[in-house]
Amino acid sequence: MEYNKINDKDIEFIKEVVGIDNVLAGEEISEDYSHDELGGISHMPDVLVKVHSQEEVSKIMKHAYENTIPIVARGSGTGLVGASVPIHGGIMIDLTEMNNILELDEENLTLTVEPGVLLMEIGKFVEEHDFFYPPDPGEKSATIGGNISTNAGGMRAVKYGVTRDYVRGLEVVLPTGEILELGGKVVKNSSGYGIKDLIIGSEGTLGIITKAILKLLPLPKKSISLLIPFSNFDKAIEMVPKIIKSKAIPTAIEFMTRDTILAAEEFLGKKFPDNSSDAYLLLTFDGNTQAQVEADYETVANLCLEEGALDVFIVDTDERKESVWSARGAFLEAIKASTTDIDECDVVVPRNKVAEFIKYTYELEKEFEVRIPSFGHAGDGNLHVYICKDNLSDEEWEKKTKEVFQCMYRKSEEMHGLVSGEHGIGYAKREFMFHQYGEEYVRIMKEIKKVFDPKNILNPGKVCQ
Amino acid sequence: MEYNKINDKDIEFIKEVVGIDNVLAGEEISEDYSHDELGGISHMPDVLVKVHSQEEVSKIMKHAYENTIPIVARGSGTGLVGASVPIHGGIMIDLTEMNNILELDEENLTLTVEPGVLLMEIGKFVEEHDFFYPPDPGEKSATIGGNISTNAGGMRAVKYGVTRDYVRGLEVVLPTGEILELGGKVVKNSSGYGIKDLIIGSEGTLGIITKAILKLLPLPKKSISLLIPFSNFDKAIEMVPKIIKSKAIPTAIEFMTRDTILAAEEFLGKKFPDNSSDAYLLLTFDGNTQAQVEADYETVANLCLEEGALDVFIVDTDERKESVWSARGAFLEAIKASTTDIDECDVVVPRNKVAEFIKYTYELEKEFEVRIPSFGHAGDGNLHVYICKDNLSDEEWEKKTKEVFQCMYRKSEEMHGLVSGEHGIGYAKREFMFHQYGEEYVRIMKEIKKVFDPKNILNPGKVCQ
Numbered sequence: 039m040e041y042n043k044i045n046d047k048d049i050e051f052i053k054e055v056v057g058i059d060n061v062l063a064g065e066e067i068s069e070d071y072s073h074d075e076l077g078g079i080s081h082m083p084d085v086l087v088k089v090h091s092q093e094e095v096s097k098i099m100k101h102a103y104e105n106t107i108p109i110v111a112r113g114s115g116t117g118l119v120g121a122s123v124p125i126h127g128g129i130m131i132d133l134t135e136m137n138n139i140l141e142l143d144e145e146n147l148t149l150t151v152e153p154g155v156l157l158m159e160i161g162k163f164v165e166e167h168d169f170f171y172p173p174d175p176g177e178k179s180a181t182i183g184g185n186i187s188t189n190a191g192g193m194r195a196v197k198y199g200v201t202r203d204y205v206r207g208l209e210v211v212l213p214t215g216e217i218l219e220l221g222g223k224v225v226k227n228s229s230g231y232g233i234k235d236l237i238i239g240s241e242g243t244l245g246i247i248t249k250a251i252l253k254l255l256p257l258p259k260k261s262i263s264l265l266i267p268f269s270n271f272d273k274a275i276e277m278v279p280k281i282i283k284s285k286a287i288p289t290a291i292e293f294m295t296r297d298t299i300l301a302a303e304e305f306l307g308k309k310f311p312d313n314s315s316d317a318y319l320l321l322t323f324d325g326n327t328q329a330q331v332e333a334d335y336e337t338v339a340n341l342c343l344e345e346g347a348l349d350v351f352i353v354d355t356d357e358r359k360e361s362v363w364s365a366r367g368a369f370l371e372a373i374k375a376s377t378t379d380i381d382e383c384d385v386v387v388p389r390n391k392v393a394e395f396i397k398y399t400y401e402l403e404k405e406f407e408v409r410i411p412s413f414g415h416a417g418d419g420n421l422h423v424y425i426c427k428d429n430l431s432d433e434e435w436e437k438k439t440k441e442v443f444q445c446m447y448r449k450s451e452e453m454h455g456l457v458s459g460e461h462g463i464g465y466a467k468r469e470f471m472f473h474q475y476g477e478e479y480v481r482i483m484k485e486i487k488k489v490f491d492p493k494n495i496l497n498p499g500k501v502c503q
Numbered sequence: 504m505e506y507n508k509i510n511d512k513d514i515e516f517i518k519e520v521v522g523i524d525n526v527l528a529g530e531e532i533s534e535d536y537s538h539d540e541l542g543g544i545s546h547m548p549d550v551l552v553k554v555h556s557q558e559e560v561s562k563i564m565k566h567a568y569e570n571t572i573p574i575v576a577r578g579s580g581t582g583l584v585g586a587s588v589p590i591h592g593g594i595m596i597d598l599t600e601m602n603n604i605l606e607l608d609e610e611n612l613t614l615t616v617e618p619g620v621l622l623m624e625i626g627k628f629v630e631e632h633d634f635f636y637p638p639d640p641g642e643k644s645a646t647i648g649g650n651i652s653t654n655a656g657g658m659r660a661v662k663y664g665v666t667r668d669y670v671r672g673l674e675v676v677l678p679t680g681e682i683l684e685l686g687g688k689v690v691k692n693s694s695g696y697g698i699k700d701l702i703i704g705s706e707g708t709l710g711i712i713t714k715a716i717l718k719l720l721p722l723p724k725k726s727i728s729l730l731i732p733f734s735n736f737d738k739a740i741e742m743v744p745k746i747i748k749s750k751a752i753p754t755a756i757e758f759m760t761r762d763t764i765l766a767a768e769e770f771l772g773k774k775f776p777d778n779s780s781d782a783y784l785l786l787t788f789d790g791n792t793q794a795q796v797e798a799d800y801e802t803v804a805n806l807c808l809e810e811g812a813l814d815v816f817i818v819d820t821d822e823r824k825e826s827v828w829s830a831r832g833a834f835l836e837a838i839k840a841s842t843t844d845i846d847e848c849d850v851v852v853p854r855n856k857v858a859e860f861i862k863y864t865y866e867l868e869k870e871f872e873v874r875i876p877s878f879g880h881a882g883d884g885n886l887h888v889y890i891c892k893d894n895l896s897d898e899e900w901e902k903k904t905k906e907v908f909q910c911m912y913r914k915s916e917e918m919h920g921l922v923s924g925e926h927g928i929g930y931a932k933r934e935f936m937f938h939q940y941g942e943e944y945v946r947i948m949k950e951i952k953k954v955f956d957p958k959n960i961l962n963p964g965k966v967c968q
Contacts, residue, residue, distance in 0.1 A: 145744035145855035168750070191691040200691055202700075203668060216943045223853040225883035226656040226665055226924035228704055230936055230966060231948050235667075235700035239693055256750035279610035285633070285721035330795050388688040390610035418690035459691035471695055478681045483696050485954040489947055501695060 041126055041495075042106050044084040052087055052129070055097045060088040070115065071130060076382055077120025079465050083110065083130035090135055092209060092217065092248040099246065100215025102129055102495050109213075110497045111246045113154060113181030117188065118382055119464030121241040125499050131246060133183055139163055140249070146223045148206055149252045153183025160252070170257040172198035174290075175460065176367050183247045189239035191460030193290040193322075193366075196417035198255075200460070202238050207251035210237055210244075213491040223251055236486070241462050243497045244490040258324035260331045261289070263353035265362060266342050267315030271295060273346050274317035275393040278416045280345065281321075282389060286338045289322040291417025292366060293392075298373070298413050302365040305372035310365050311358055315348055319416065320362060369413050370422070377409070379427035381439045384467075385450040386459030389419040398449050399423055408438050420459030443470065463501045471502075506591055506960070507571050509549040517552055517594070520562045525553040525600075535580065536595060541847055542585025544930050548575065548595035555600055557674060557682065557713040564711065565680025567594055567960050574678075575962045576711045578619060578646030582653070583847055584929030586706040590964050596711060598648055604628055605714070611688045613671055614717045618648025625717075635722040637663035639755075640925065641832055648712045654704035656925030658755040658787075658831075661882035663720075665925070667703050672716035675702055675709075678956040688716055701951070706927050708962045709955040723789035725796045726754070728818035730827060731807050732780030736760060738811050739782035740858040743881045745810065746786075747854060751803045754787040756882025757831060758857075763838070763878050767830040770837035775830050776823055780813055784881065785827065834878050835887070842874070844892035846904045849932075850915040851924030854884035863914050864888055873903050885924030908935065928966050936967075 044063075053061050063085045073080035089095050102109040108128030115122060124130050137154035142164070149164060149171065158178035164171050175185060175192035184190075186208070191200040207221035220234035221227055227234075237244055268274035274293055281291060295317050299310050312318075321338060325331040339350045353362050374380055387395050396412060403410045409428055414421040425442055427435045447457060447470040457463065457471045472480055483502035487494070494503075509528075518526050528550045538545035554560050567574040573593030580587060589595050602619035607629070614629060614636065623643035629636050640650060640657035649655075651673070656665040672686035685699035686692055692699075702709055733739035739758055746756060760782050764775050777783075786803060790796040804815045818827050839845055852860050861877060868875045874893055879886040890907055892900045912922060912935040922928065922936045937945055948967035952959070959968075 143853075143855075144748050146853045147747060189691075189693045189697075191693070195691055199668070202697075203664070212943070214943075218944055218947075222919045222921065224851045224885075224919075224921055224924070225854065226660055226851050226880075226885045227921055228654045228656070228849075228923040228925050228927045229851075229921040230704075230928055230940065230944075231709075231951060232654075232667075232697070232700045232704050233944070233947060235697045235703075238700075239695075239697050244696075256752065282612060283609050287721060325795075327795065327798065330790075330792065333792065384693075386689045386691050386694075388608075388611045389690065390608075415691075420689075420691045454687045454689075456687065456689055456692055456694040458693040459689070460693050462693045463695055475695065478677070478679075479683055479695075479698070482683075482698060482954055486696055486951060489950040489954065 041108050041128065044107060044128060048101070048105065048107065049085055051101055052085060052098060056087055056089060056094050062086040071112065072123065074115050074117040074120060074122055076118040077123055077464060077466055078381060079120040079123050079125065081123055081125045081127060083124040084127045086130045086132055088132045088135050092211060095131060095211045095246055095248055096215045096217055098129065098131065099211050099213060103214050103493060106493055106495060108495055108498055111242045113184035114156065114179050116177045116180045117184065117464060118461045119466040121188070121462055121464030121500055123465060125465065134181060136248065142167055143223065147254045148223050149254055151182055151250055151252065153181060153247045153250065155182050156180065157182060157185060164254055165257055168257050169254040171204065171252060171254055173201045173204055176370065182250060186238055186247055186250055187240065187242050188460065188462040191415070191418070191420060193292060193415060195415060196291055197287050197289045202235065204253045205234065205238055205250060206253050208234050208237055208247055209249035211246045211248055213245070213493070213496040218245070221251070241464055241501050243487060243501050259326045260328055261322060261324040262331055262335060263320060263322045263359065263362060264335055264339060265311060265351040265353055266319045266321065267312060267348045268317045268346065269315065269348060271317040271396065272393065274319050275396060275416060277319060277342055277345055278392055279390040280341065281338055284337060284341055286334050288338065288417060289324045292320040293416040294318050294320065294413045298369055298411055299365065301372040301376050302368045305375050306364060306368050308361060308364065311351055311361055320366065373411055373424050377426040377428050379435065380424045383423040383443060383446050384420070384458050384461040385423065385446060385455055386420045387450055387453045387455035389417065391453040391455065392416050392419055392421065395421060395449060395453065399446065402442050402445055406438050406442055408442065410442070447474070465500055468501065506573050506593065509572060509593060513566070513570065513572065514550055516566055517550060517563055521552055521554060521559050527551040536577065537588065539580050539582035539585060539587055541583040542588055542929060542931055543846060544585040544588050544590065546588055546590045546592060548589040549592045551595045551597055553597045553600050557676060560596060560676045560711050560713055561680045561682055563594065563596065564676050564678060568679050568958060571958055571960060573960055573963055576707045578649035579621065579644050581642045581645045581649065582929060583926045584931040586653070586927055586929030586965055588930060590930065599646065601713065607632055608688065612719045613688050614719055616647055616715055616717065618646060618712045618715065620647050621645065622647060622650060629719055630722055633722050634719040636669065636717060636719055638666045638669055641835065647715060651703055651712055651715055652705065652707050653925065653927040656883070656885060658757060658880060660880065661756055662752050662754045667700065669718045670699065670703055670715060671718050673699050673702055673712055674714035676711045676713055678710070678958070678961040686716070706929055706966050708952060708966050724791045725793055726787060726789040727796055727800060728785060728787045728824065728827060729800055729804060730776060730816040730818055731784045731786065732777060732813045733782045733811065734780065734813060736782040736861065737858065739784050740861060740881060742784060742807055742810055743857060744855040745806065746803055749802060749806055751799050753803065753882060754789045757785040757879070758881040759783050759785065759878045763834055763876055764830065766837040766841045767833045770840050771829060771833050773826060773829065776816055776826055785831065838876055838889050842891035842893050844900065845889045848888040848908060848911050849885070849923050849926040850888065850911060850920055851885040852915055852918045852920030854882065856918040856920065857881050857884055857886065860886060860914060860918065864911065867907050867910055871903050871907055873907065912939070930965055933966065
């Protein structure tokens, strides 16, 4: 596809639509907009447009379509696979100022928001009203539009599921500029193909989300975490399927090793409640009564102690909660700070395969002589595995990451896992997905992309391209 | 599209694939296969094929594709919108004998099944193992393949969601005969477009489901229902948003009127616990302890009594449960038995609009002089509204149903409702969906259908066609 280069007339048009103060071009644009947090790819947009309404998005999209100019939507830029990088330049639509919470509907248990509202703002707002938005990705400064576009998961998926499960309705601007309303406040929907579910997780390649209707739950009244140390990694991680099998339903089951905890302590300059053991499980339980939550967690605490846990720390004071969860939230940043560069694998495997997968990464560490720390959502099989550059040359690192990735994705495929649990495919993980899915599956995705975007102007080169 | 007529060579080929005993042709086929429970449309297939494996489905599909023969999948035939009717004749694939439960995986909380397993068999099997498959459509003799194809909802959607929320993985035979594996046992998935979610609810038009991996929950240990009589319909139905707003989470909230109860009593020859009031809410609560369930239902019981409920009957004995739920399960059959013919509207509206919608059907009853009983899932906004033929002539009835449907779907649209909450679009509801969705939305669905089925052989004339 030959794209047209942005010219002065295009910029003139865009300025008319959104106002002169909301358009930056060329060197006025900060370098921040050329990359995300970890995509390994960067490219500057030619023009950056801050939008404030669906109408603006629609007019600009229509203009891009008619003039065959590439266009990319961006939220907070917290992605990890390069999905929002404008690799062909063109127009970048910045949605962070479309950040109004439009309506809390207590009779339908829905929250209607613009796409630029941050995850942390949603959490704060609904909790003040005694409601609960369960998806809980670690990166709280992500926008809800970005979360929907990657079908973000997070820590509470064990009990509550992922972003997809909490999107009742969407308003989307298509690459032609046309607007679709998908779903709504309704609880059930068997009215034609699941187009809403196709937009969710499509990483900004099929349309730009301009409004979302989210499903809320009543806020659970009690929540308690358990921090459970084990003498070694095997014992910790092999507990997970036993916990699931016990039919207790924790909200979250995270695992972490001492290395990661020490890195987080150093990064934050704060102490973790305990760092004397090699491996830990961190579990959360929530519910409406103290008695109910206690009954749930006692079952699991006793089970862990029977199976060789060294102790069970109950994390119930505000201070302890803050210490544990701030460390958990800082793992990625702490690992980044501990080395010169990192690359990440966000594989998801059936949850009884987590131990086997992590052990395999330990073998890879030895085989390739590279540091591969990991942590993750043991309760839902979604692992975050990092390859650290440390003292490697660029060349060595590129070679090693490639080889290690190939090994890891091959292993995941053997286990009937998938390439991405929650970070998406974007630019960085396409080849691994292509390899796993095979020709026909990829053909279907490519053709669907064409149905939405016949001129391939919207976020080209991503996901299935 | 010009289809080829089945010939002797085709039948020969099919017999080679599945064995001679599994093929019926022409007049050997029972008339039952020409229609579903309520589609208002019927057409005989030319050949009926009982399949027993994915390979058989794939071979027959490939043959149909190469020879441009229409092909339709059928489960138990319990649909209500004509989705499984072979309106162009051709091959009917009967999946009811692909009915093996393949695996219960207690470590991943999944159940792997063939598509012909009945909903009642799944319920029985998992409960024997102390697990729970939450979707609970009234029609328990439906196949799971049919349930996935319509994204069936049912009574427990208030708390637990619908079929879509419990499908972790699918194996699907495409119209070309190629096989796709979608999802798996994994809990999270951000690996490319949501093709699995596109298949769910596509009513057998994009592929034939040959295997499903279902998500299970631990079986709640306690369950109690409340039957709450009100002096009139308004009072009953206006309670529903108040209950939702109270932040109690019932498993189900059903509403019913005396007329429907009397019809069910007559149909079953069994007494309902109470029939002295005009309108009732039937609520269920479940949980793991008696104390927890009691705390939940007492909040709601007291709220209802404060707001004018006449009484609260606790349905906790096996006998009472059987009496209440067998009546609830028989409503559709009872209404059918009370008249000469019926047609149905399965609209879904935001749940605080249920009262307004039902009141509107009462107005339509008067305006059009036709009986319009209704019952439904008040807690999730999904209503089942029936137009009864009674003594009307065919002509009058056709005219009236058309007009009444137009009024009802227009009203639902005004309320931001949708055409179908759980029964699907199939053949019968296409025009109403087209009207609501508009050109671009329908174009996208049509084009997606082409991506999967370029020769339009699989269940043509349904959903978006």
